[in-house]
Amino acid sequence: MSTFVVFDLEFTTWQGALEQDWGAPGQLREIVQIGALRLREDFSVVEEYEALVRPVVNPQLSSYFAELTGIDQETVDREGASAAEALGDFLGFCQGQSVLSYGNDMVVLGENVGWARARGENVKNGFLGAYFLNIRSWLNTVAPETENVNVGRLWQVLDLPKPAEGKEHSALFDCYSFAAAIKHLCGTGAALPEGCMRCP
Template sequence: MSTFVVFDLEFTTWHGALEQDWGAPGQLREIVQIGALRLREDFSVAEEYEAVVRPVVNPQLSPYFIELTGIEQEMVDREGVSAAEALGDFLGFCRGQSVLSYGNDMVVLGENVGWARARGEDVKHGFLAAHFLNIRPWLNAVAPETENSNVGRLWQVLGLPRPAAGKEHSALFDCYSFAAAIKHLCGTGAVLPVGGIRR
């Protein structure tokens, strides 16, 4: 049975950063958490991936980020791995898969791979062995009520049962919300825009 991956990222942010497109001096979208699910064709979970990452340029998380995500500085200091290690592991997890995001998270992923390599760090694996696709436009077209929703609220907007323990803006919880939305929409007849995945 073939599988595919859904993923979500949490990255450094500050009050007003989204509106300014992270344009203030020193503000970079450094990944702090990666969550991913490998899903079977029936949308059941085959495997989970989760990593906490230590940011380099801004190692101290902003109070805004902590409040938004619930990720504490102590957690990052204690459990965080280097960006190169997390990125390489994640790209290995995605190898040979269609990899779906709700938004352009692959752009942030690419920025972080570029920064790690520019620092001389070895990022194992690469993008070419996986097919990354932002399916937010498809999902919003199929279910217009989701247009203004973040990924962690999709289950709520679609009136679905809570998909997992946790809360929105936790990368793995957001993946479960995303997966629940895809499963629901495909169950109502929508066709996921990814070759080889049918339901």
């Protein structure tokens, strides 16, 4: 049975950064947490992926980010991997898979890979062996009530059972919310966009 991946990122942010599109000086979208699930065609979970990442340009997390995600400075300092290591491992996890996101997380992923390489760091896997696809527009079209909802709240808006322990803005929990929404919508007769089960 073929598999595919759903993923979510948490990255550095500040009060008002979203509204300003991270346009303030020095405010980069550096990845702090990666979550992913490898799923079978029946949406059962084959494997989880989760990593904490130490940001480089802004190593001190904002209080806004910590409150939003529940990720504290001490944990990132103690358990966070280097950007190159975490990004390479995650891209390895994605090899040979369709990789689905709820939004343009692959753009943030690309930014972070580019910054790591510009620093002279070796990211051991690349994008070419995976097929990244943002299916937010599909999901919002099939279920219009989700249009203004973040990925971690999809399960609530669709009136589904809580899919896992944890809360929104935790990358792995958000993946479970995303996967539950996809499974529910496909179970009601919606067809995933072409390419979602594609193997490159």
